Amino acid sequence: MRKIGLPGLTSYRRGLAAALIIIGVRGDLHAQTSPVPTLPAQLANYTAVLPPHFLVPAVAQQDNTPADNPVTDAGATLGKVLFYDKRLSDNQTVSCGSCHRQESGFSDPRRFSIGLAGGLTDRNSMGLTNARWYQRRAFFWDERAATLEVQVLQPIQNTVEMGLSLPTLVSRLSAEPFYANLFTAAFGSPTITSDRISRALAQFVRSLVSTRTKYDVGVGVNFSNFTPEENLGRRLFNGETGAATCAQCHGTDNFSPGPRINNNGLENPYVDKGVGAISGRPQDEGLFKVPSLRNVALSAPYMHDGRFATLEEVVEFYNSGVVAHPNLSPPLRARPPAQGALRLNLTAAEKAALVAFMKTLTDTALVADERFADPFPKINFHDADLNRDGRISLGELTRLIDLFNTCYGSVRTGSYAVATEANEDGFVVDRGRSTDSVVILTRYHAADSNRNGKIDLTELSRVMEFYNYRSNTIRTGAYHASSGTEDGFAPGP
Numbered sequence: 001m002r003k004i005g006l007p008g009l010t011s012y013r014r015g016l017a018a019a020l021i022i023i024g025v026r027g028d029l030h031a032q033t034s035p036v037p038t039l040p041a042q043l044a045n046y047t048a049v050l051p052p053h054f055l056v057p058a059v060a061q062q063d064n065t066p067a068d069n070p071v072t073d074a075g076a077t078l079g080k081v082l083f084y085d086k087r088l089s090d091n092q093t094v095s096c097g098s099c100h101r102q103e104s105g106f107s108d109p110r111r112f113s114i115g116l117a118g119g120l121t122d123r124n125s126m127g128l129t130n131a132r133w134y135q136r137r138a139f140f141w142d143e144r145a146a147t148l149e150v151q152v153l154q155p156i157q158n159t160v161e162m163g164l165s166l167p168t169l170v171s172r173l174s175a176e177p178f179y180a181n182l183f184t185a186a187f188g189s190p191t192i193t194s195d196r197i198s199r200a201l202a203q204f205v206r207s208l209v210s211t212r213t214k215y216d217v218g219v220g221v222n223f224s225n226f227t228p229e230e231n232l233g234r235r236l237f238n239g240e241t242g243a244a245t246c247a248q249c250h251g252t253d254n255f256s257p258g259p260r261i262n263n264n265g266l267e268n269p270y271v272d273k274g275v276g277a278i279s280g281r282p283q284d285e286g287l288f289k290v291p292s293l294r295n296v297a298l299s300a301p302y303m304h305d306g307r308f309a310t311l312e313e314v315v316e317f318y319n320s321g322v323v324a325h326p327n328l329s330p331p332l333r334a335r336p337p338a339q340g341a342l343r344l345n346l347t348a349a350e351k352a353a354l355v356a357f358m359k360t361l362t363d364t365a366l367v368a369d370e371r372f373a374d375p376f377p378k379i380n381f382h383d384a385d386l387n388r389d390g391r392i393s394l395g396e397l398t399r400l401i402d403l404f405n406t407c408y409g410s411v412r413t414g415s416y417a418v419a420t421e422a423n424e425d426g427f428v429v430d431r432g433r434s435t436d437s438v439v440i441l442t443r444y445h446a447a448d449s450n451r452n453g454k455i456d457l458t459e460l461s462r463v464m465e466f467y468n469y470r471s472n473t474i475r476t477g478a479y480h481a482s483s484g485t486e487d488g489f490a491p492g493p
């Protein structure tokens with residue numbers, strides 16, 4: 001495990017034996033160490049009614065829904081709970097939603113995602129919008145999972161990502177009464193099996209359907225709703241003007257590939273050989289699946305290794321940076337008699353137009369839709385700042401940590417005494433249950449940098465920043481005591 005040092009905050013080894021005092025929990029929350037999801041009284045509707053342009057053969061044949069696992073409302077509801085449940089990771093700090101964030105088109109804004117014990121994934125997380133449509137059906141950048149049903153069980157067992165065996169998962173979920181109800185609703189009996197977990201997760205992923213973007217509105221009105229710039233971008237993308245060939249690989253109104261998997265010339269040789277790393281065949285080097293471009297403006301960074309931070313960089317890459325490679329897909333090769341990789345020679349306005357066009361594929365409703373949101377309890381800064389003075393006193397902080405502890409089971413609190421710094425043992429991130437025995441300890445007093453016995457919001461955000469970095473479960477944000485508006489201290493999705 002990497003050792004993390006943040007100035008002023010001490011981290012050191014401590015065994016589980018250093019038992020910590022768990023402070024009494026507020027009455028209204030009860031001493032549940034186990035978060036329970038909040039779901040609507042009536043089952044939400046997950047069976048999307050598709051618009052006509054999704055019913056055409058070109059898109060319909062991309063639909064990877066198997067006949068024996070159609071999306072049902074109860075199945076997708078169970079899938080959503082599983083998707084956001086940190087119980088699916090060994091130390092209960094990471095859920096699928098930690099790396100597939102709703103506001104990022106179910107991708108991860110970080111170049112590489114952080115798994116349960118702080119380790120990084122090898123590749124950039126993939127956006128899941130419209131994952132339901134992919135003609136070759138297979139999943140992952142290198143298509144190593146033949147179906148979505150196979151794919152969804154892999155992150156759970158992956159030692160970097162969630163690190164949990166399926167038998168342990170089944171017995172852990174079987175101990176939660178609310179799961180019995182959810183499995184009964186979805187599958188007719190409370191029995192929990194990894195097959196049912198897989199089906200439900202796949203149903204939820206397939207329910208992440210985007211059909212109501214500005215682009216979709218445009219389909220019905222011949223794009224009269226587009227600005228001139230967006231329309232220029234659309235025509236460039238489709239190859240109706242200029243040399244770009246985007247739609248040959250990002251095709252159909254789902255903007256996903258047809259029957260081929262492609263090499264788009266990122267480098268030569270490829271560091272990560274994609275399909276070639278699995279098959280060992282040179283002719284497979286650099287072949288990568290690309291997910292639908294829907295919500296692509298939200299899912300930065302880009303490519304299997306997250307090498308591009310912005311869509312502008314992506315467009316500049318296609319304009320001038322495609323690298324000649326023996327496996328380079330034909331649409332990106334120079335037109336004979338020229339050799340090597342295609343050069344688009346786009347003007348600045350054309351490049352901007354391509355970006356503007358890709359932004360019409362953003363589905364703001366989908367990424368704000370409660371049906372797809374984390375159903376587990378959330379905590380806000382202002383909930384902690386009881387007297388709304390813009391500061392969190394130690395009493396308030398204790399309560400905050402309690403709340404956090406109660407909801408997520410991932411932090412234990414201890415006592416803090418300003419006077420005798422050496423005696424405190426508070427604010428421990430519990431990593432003792434993971435195979436890695438390192439337990440990181442952050443001290444309250446280290447956060448209270450001016451030693452006045454209170455943690456102000458700056459100090460608190462530093463603690464939270466640190467905590468966030470370590471455990472990937474909290475995001476920090478701005479807090480405005482005056483207006484009561486804050487966006488901080490939500491559990492990381």
Ligand code: HEC
Pocket residue numbers: 083088094095096097098099100113114115116121122123124125126127128131138139140141142148151152153155156160161162201205289291
């Ligand atoms: C620690 C971060 C992390 C967690 C946790 C995680 N994923 Fe992923 N996910 C990734 C990364 C990274 C990839 C791409 C990996 C690759 O292709 O090698 C990915 C790929 C996928 C894909 C493939 C999409 C496609 O179009 O091929 C699906 C589907 C998916 N994840 C669903 C899930 C589900 C369901 C869970 C929870 C059971 C989950 N993920 C948990 C990081 C994560």
Ligand code: HEC
Pocket residue numbers: 127237244245246247248249250261262263264266288289290291293296299301302303304305314315318319329330331332354
């Ligand atoms: C020959 C097929 C091909 C063509 C033509 C093509 N792309 Fe791609 N595109 C891909 C592949 C393959 C990837 C994923 C490559 C990787 O990650 O290694 C990709 C990735 C992307 C991504 C990043 C997606 C993500 O989720 O990270 C964007 C954005 C993109 N392409 C836009 C475009 C635009 C705009 C054009 C036209 C200027 C274009 N592409 C032309 C095959 C193609």
